Amino acid sequence: MANLVTESAKSRLNESNSQFDSYYRPRRLRSTQALRAMVRETKVDLNKLIHPLFLIEGSGKDKKNPINSMPGFCQQSIDSALFELENIQKSGLGSVILFGIPDEKDTQASQSYEETGIIQKAIRAFKKEFPELVVIADTCLCEYMSHGHCGIVCDGQVVNDASLNILAKAALAQAQAGADIIAPSDMMDGRVAAIRQTLDDNGFSNTPIMAYSAKFASAFYGPFREAAQSAPQFGDRKSYQMDPANGREALREVELDIMEGADIVMVKPALPYLDVIHATRQITNLPVAAYNVSGEYSMVKAAAQNGWIDEKKVVEEVLTSIARAGADLIITYHARDFANWTKAQA
Ligand code: PBG
Numbered sequence: 001m002a003n004l005v006t007e008s009a010k011s012r013l014n015e016s017n018s019q020f021d022s023y024y025r026p027r028r029l030r031s032t033q034a035l036r037a038m039v040r041e042t043k044v045d046l047n048k049l050i051h052p053l054f055l056i057e058g059s060g061k062d063k064k065n066p067i068n069s070m071p072g073f074c075q076q077s078i079d080s081a082l083f084e085l086e087n088i089q090k091s092g093l094g095s096v097i098l099f100g101i102p103d104e105k106d107t108q109a110s111q112s113y114e115e116t117g118i119i120q121k122a123i124r125a126f127k128k129e130f131p132e133l134v135v136i137a138d139t140c141l142c143e144y145m146s147h148g149h150c151g152i153v154c155d156g157q158v159v160n161d162a163s164l165n166i167l168a169k170a171a172l173a174q175a176q177a178g179a180d181i182i183a184p185s186d187m188m189d190g191r192v193a194a195i196r197q198t199l200d201d202n203g204f205s206n207t208p209i210m211a212y213s214a215k216f217a218s219a220f221y222g223p224f225r226e227a228a229q230s231a232p233q234f235g236d237r238k239s240y241q242m243d244p245a246n247g248r249e250a251l252r253e254v255e256l257d258i259m260e261g262a263d264i265v266m267v268k269p270a271l272p273y274l275d276v277i278h279a280t281r282q283i284t285n286l287p288v289a290a291y292n293v294s295g296e297y298s299m300v301k302a303a304a305q306n307g308w309i310d311e312k313k314v315v316e317e318v319l320t321s322i323a324r325a326g327a328d329l330i331i332t333y334h335a336r337d338f339a340n341w342t343k344a345q346a
Helices: 002-015 017-022 026-030 033-039 078-090 118-129 160-177 191-201 219-228 247-260 271-283 294-305 311-325 335-345
Strands: 049-056 064-066 074-076 095-101 134-139 152-154 157-159 181-184 210-215 264-268 288-292 329-332
Touching: 026 033, 049 078, 049 118, 049 335, 074 078, 078 118, 095 118, 095 219, 118 134, 118 160, 134 160, 152 160, 157 160, 160 181, 160 191, 181 191, 191 247, 210 247, 210 271, 219 294, 247 264, 247 271, 264 271, 271 288, 271 311, 288 311, 294 311, 311 329, 311 335, 329 335
Parallel strands: 049 074, 049 095, 049 329, 095 134, 134 181, 181 210, 210 264, 264 288, 288 329
Antiparallel strands: 064 074, 152 157
């Protein structure tokens, strides 16, 4: 059938150059804004954007440390975030993902699971004030470890199975504080199963897991590590995060997390891995999330501040391309701006 159509189009084209009007002209449907809107395939939906927050100890609505490499973002106290959340919700966004920066770091990441840990306190405060807000807890140990690695370190190595117990404890503490979704980002093997088991055993079988399934060892995380003060103090993360060259292995990671009980799978970063997002979409009917990471954000911001690009249009194109590749949910530092622009247009 497809062939016949092509053949007839070809023959009509060959008959005479003046018969252009009888074959398919893609420009027909591009001629007006209204037509373009009718045939537009992908639309970025505010309900699907997730806004990241970096939380520090202390109080006061003005307690903020600006993050130089991420214009518009600060480390902030719970009070300061509460103040901002009101506007975030008004702008039409419905969810946030939380990263905690504790005052005290140690080699057991104890602040990641203490009831009084910064994230547990923030979740309680946010859910109390904004019960409708979807609060996602990033579950990782790097921000809480004095050495900055995402797991327990023994003899200079990041050891897998010992790290699982702490991750599961941290996830449970977050669920107990009221987190709506647990999002493990550590890349230890078997963490989704370990967390699922611990949540289920403790009465949290209804708490979903959004797994950072295909998380690559990326240089695009640079600004985040300044923001979260989580840079590894020795070595790098290549023994647990994925090699950027491996697209097929990414799908094995996704499959594993699905088998272990993930409710949402994630690809991270987003733009340099659109092929992986697309391939992930093909192999699962679970929601697919993509993380448009700090370095992707900072590059856009830097170019915009120099007047080299039109920030609004670039952001719209970036988010649309991530959605078009197959992401349902997008974690992005552009969420707030995008929501405000969308509102201003409406
Ligand atoms: C924690 C974590 C990282 C990011 C999200 N969770 C940093 C890392 O793995 O080094 C990066 C997010 C970003 O760059 O925006 N493991």
